[in-house]
Amino acid sequence: MTNRNDIEQLFKAHYAQMYRMAVALLHDDDFARDIVHDVFVSLLDSRLGGHVLSRPYLLRAIRNRCLNHIRDCEIHQRIANRYFLDNDEYDTEDWPDDETIARIYGLIKSEISPQARWVMELRFSDGLPFARVAAVMGISETAVYRHLSHAITIIRKKLNENGEV
Known part of the structure; x- marks a missing residue:
């Protein structure tokens, strides 16, 4: 199981790249920041094993959240x-x-x-x-x-x- 320190290290290591990807998809700094933070909050709340939390997994999670946001626009x-x-x-x-x-x-x-x-x-x-x-x-x-x-x-x-x- 992943602990809070592991997620904090992932956050520090990958936040900038994840944020840039979200901004590129959404063209909105605030929504991009919110989506990246939401992904990390959901990781804190989940019971995923540490082996699942890789850079590709995180980038895919950001991409999917961004696409969901775009789809859900009114x-x-x-x-x-x-x-x-x-x-x-x-x-x-x-x-x-x-x-x-x-x-x-x-x-x-x-x-x-x-x-x-x-x-x-x-x-x-x-x-x-x-x-x-x-x-x-x-x-x-x-x-x-x-x-x-x-x-x-x-x-x-x-x-x-x-x-x-």
Whole structure:
């Protein structure tokens, strides 16, 4: 069984590399730090043998926690990240009101091609990654990206015309 001193030594030896990996995956210092610390806290609480706690095991644990975090992001955050990707003035607390959201859905139904609507549904409603959307639709990941970019450009243009964004 691994004791607290063993885990502290692992922490000191591998924290920097684990943290860099988490930041690279998440692009967020705070979440990266939290995930690395959570992995070590879970090690303190677990009854794993010392032979299991190797560098590859720790890096895999960090990678998996980061991927779980990315997967668990709420749809609101995914839409905000994509929709406001190049809007420097976007404030996460200034989310569009219900009327604007209804207008966006209306634009999606009336202005966006059926294939692009399907891409948007799979990507944002179902939360599928680009590769999975491409596989489901039988198109390339580049085509998925182009459909999304084109649809979002149309939505932005229409909202800007009406002074909603």
